Amino acid sequence: MKSSPIGPNSVFTFVLVLTFLVPINVFAEPPFYITLKPGIYSPQSSDLDGADTGFNGEIAFGYRFNPNIAAEFGTGYFNTGNFDINVFPLTLTLKAILPYKRWEFFGLAGGGVYIVSAYDYGESDTDAVLGGYLGGGLHYNITPRVFVGWEGKYLWTDKAKLRSEAYGVPLEGKFRMDGIITTAVIGFRF
Numbered sequence: 001m002k003s004s005p006i007g008p009n010s011v012f013t014f015v016l017v018l019t020f021l022v023p024i025n026v027f028a029e030p031p032f033y034i035t036l037k038p039g040i041y042s043p044q045s046s047d048l049d050g051a052d053t054g055f056n057g058e059i060a061f062g063y064r065f066n067p068n069i070a071a072e073f074g075t076g077y078f079n080t081g082n083f084d085i086n087v088f089p090l091t092l093t094l095k096a097i098l099p100y101k102r103w104e105f106f107g108l109a110g111g112g113v114y115i116v117s118a119y120d121y122g123e124s125d126t127d128a129v130l131g132g133y134l135g136g137g138l139h140y141n142i143t144p145r146v147f148v149g150w151e152g153k154y155l156w157t158d159k160a161k162l163r164s165e166a167y168g169v170p171l172e173g174k175f176r177m178d179g180i181i182t183t184a185v186i187g188f189r190f
Helices: 008-021
Strands: 032-043 054-066 069-079 085-100 103-120 123-141 146-157 160-166 169-175 179-189
Touching: 032 069, 054 085, 054 179, 069 103, 103 146, 103 160, 123 179
Parallel strands: none
Antiparallel strands: 032 054, 032 179, 054 069, 069 085, 085 103, 103 123, 123 146, 123 160, 146 179, 160 169
């Protein structure tokens, strides 16, 4: 007797591929969206002891594969409050979403390249480091096309290496940009 080529493993694989790769729009909102995220960056790395909380601003373009999964490509800017360290991230985020009526609760994970620059004693230097983050948040859908919310994440990075010169003496600093990033979220679907 021949066995059927379609078994439980084949069905599971088919459903898994369908869930993650095929953009199924089974919800009322359009799948593409853009978010603006003003907030703060709070350095947590011991390498930046004494650094104050600084500004964080992001813009992200997202695509919702289905009601529970989304991906975002983002960029932005954050800095330390009292050191002249500026960071320009380029990130990719995956979100696992739990919708409930007009609310959406989500966990997120992502990573990217962080372009770090510093300006000291009339000199500036730049380095690019890799980083990753985990976090979560919530959205409230005002209309099917407009939402607001809150997002928080913890960032880990490789050490940035910056060089400068003070009074003819070469200086080198190595530090991680690990920290907490908290933002408000304003989003528009299209």
